[in-house]
Amino acid sequence: MYERAVHLLEAELGDEILTLDPAAGQCFGFNPVAASIWRRLAQPAGFDELKQTLLEEYDVTTDRCTEELRELMQVLVDHGLVRHSNSNSGVS
Amino acid sequence: MNVGSQLCTQCGLCCTGALHDTASAAADEIDALRERGMNIVPGEKAVFSLPCPCLRGTSCGIYQDRPRVCSRYRCQLLRDVEAGTAEPAEALLKVREARRLYEAVMQLIPPGMSLPEVRALSSDLRHAPQSIAAEHYPVLMLRTLALMRYIDQHFRHSDEGPLLGEEILTMGGSAQPFEEGAQEHV
Numbered sequence: 001m002y003e004r005a006v007h008l009l010e011a012e013l014g015d016e017i018l019t020l021d022p023a024a025g026q027c028f029g030f031n032p033v034a035a036s037i038w039r040r041l042a043q044p045a046g047f048d049e050l051k052q053t054l055l056e057e058y059d060v061t062t063d064r065c066t067e068e069l070r071e072l073m074q075v076l077v078d079h080g081l082v083r084h085s086n087s088n089s090g091v092s
Numbered sequence: 093m094n095v096g097s098q099l100c101t102q103c104g105l106c107c108t109g110a111l112h113d114t115a116s117a118a119a120d121e122i123d124a125l126r127e128r129g130m131n132i133v134p135g136e137k138a139v140f141s142l143p144c145p146c147l148r149g150t151s152c153g154i155y156q157d158r159p160r161v162c163s164r165y166r167c168q169l170l171r172d173v174e175a176g177t178a179e180p181a182e183a184l185l186k187v188r189e190a191r192r193l194y195e196a197v198m199q200l201i202p203p204g205m206s207l208p209e210v211r212a213l214s215s216d217l218r219h220a221p222q223s224i225a226a227e228h229y230p231v232l233m234l235r236t237l238a239l240m241r242y243i244d245q246h247f248r249h250s251d252e253g254p255l256l257g258e259e260i261l262t263m264g265g266s267a268q269p270f271e272e273g274a275q276e277h278v
Contacts, residue, residue, distance in 0.1 A: 009230055011196075012237040014189060018241060018260065020234040025217045027237055034264030059271040063095045072264050079261070 002073060005083040010048035021081075027082065033058070034072060041082065047073070095180045096170050103187045104150030106167055109142035109207040110194055111255075118243075119272045125159060143206055144209045161167055186246050193239040200224070200232040202206065210236050215259065 008019035008028070017030040017038060030038050033054065040053045047069070054065050076082035103112060116126055117138045131141040144162075146153040151160065153255070169186055172178035194207075200248055201210055202223045213221060220229035239260060244254040 009234050010094070011193075013193070013233050013238050013242055014245075018234065018238045020230055022217060022230040025215065029111070029262040031262060031264035038263075057097070066199045075263060079263075081263070 001044045001046055001077075001085050002041060002050065003085075004038075004041050004081070004084050006080070006081055020090075028079070033068075037069070037072060037076075038081075095173055096166075097172060098185055099170055099180065101151050102184065103153075103191065104147060105161075105187075105190055105194060105247065106165060107142065107144045107147040107152065108194065111167065111228075111245055112142060112189070113208040113211075114139035115159065115165075118160055120129075122192055124157075128151070128154060142208060153212055169246050169250050171249075173178060188193075189249065190242055193235065193242055197232065197239050200228050200235065211240065211255065213265045234263075247269070 006023070008021055008067050011018045013029075015032045016082070017035040019030065019038075020026070021029045022064070023042050035082070036053055036057055042048055045053075050085055051062075051065055054060065054069060055062065060067075060068075071081065073084070077084050116134060117130075117132055117140045119138065122132055122138055125140055129145040132139060133139050140159070145154075146158075152158050166174070169178065169183050173180055173183045197207065197210060213233075213236075215233060217230050217233065220226045224232060237256065239261065242257040244256055245269065248254065
């Protein structure tokens with residue numbers, strides 16, 4: 001399962017989201033795809049649920065979606081924005 | 093009124109300091125600009141500080157006598173509309189979004205503080221100036237960055253360089269990786 005690991009202040013910016021981690025003072029921009037995932041993670045979700053969110057929203061093949069979502073989730077985890085636990089059997 | 097004029101009179105952001113800290117003042121204009129209340133910063137190339145004191149709402153209060161730099165200047169959005177590479181209606185939506193972001197910043201800053209002054213504030217959230225409530229400071233910083241990013245994306249010329257440097261780390265890359273909207277997929 002993936003869940004948000006930090007509280008971010010958010011500002012809508014067209015179809016992007018701009019966020020600020022007030023504790024760390026770091027600012028993050030979320031492109032439209034990352035913004036979709038961040039919004040979805042208002043509630044914890046497994047990889048497959050996140051992937052389904054993108055497949056419903058964008059014209060993308062399953063393989064490409066899987067590959068790019070995996071990369072995105074790794075970046076989000078690496079930056080401490082998202083926490084990943086193995087409590088779900090979804091692809092990770 | 094042409095499309096450009098319609099766009100500009102609903103925007104006015106170039107006069108507010110949202111795009112630049114200053115604007116060029118020609119040597120033969122300096123006295124007149126001072127009389128208009130503009131703050132002239134002398135130098136090899138004199139400039140006047142923004143926001144312009146002659147801005148009235150979103151329009152110029154001295155339009156017929158405005159500085160020459162103002163009559164010459166065209167933001168990227170206006171250039172795109174005039175070149176036919178952007179639809180006027182689409183450009184107007186961008187103006188409205190930029191105005192919304194601008195107003196969101198102005199709501200949080202004390203009277204008399206300008207956008208160039210806000211941009212110069214420390215991004216270190218522990219060092220809020222006394223004139224700004226500490227609890228508002230992170231929100232002000234975020235709103236300011238949002239405005240700067242939008243201005244960079246749609247209003248500043250590429251040869252002017254961005255207002256923002258590396259302050260923002262973009263999640264998911266800067267490009268739109270997928271096409272939006274269609275539901276069919278393999």
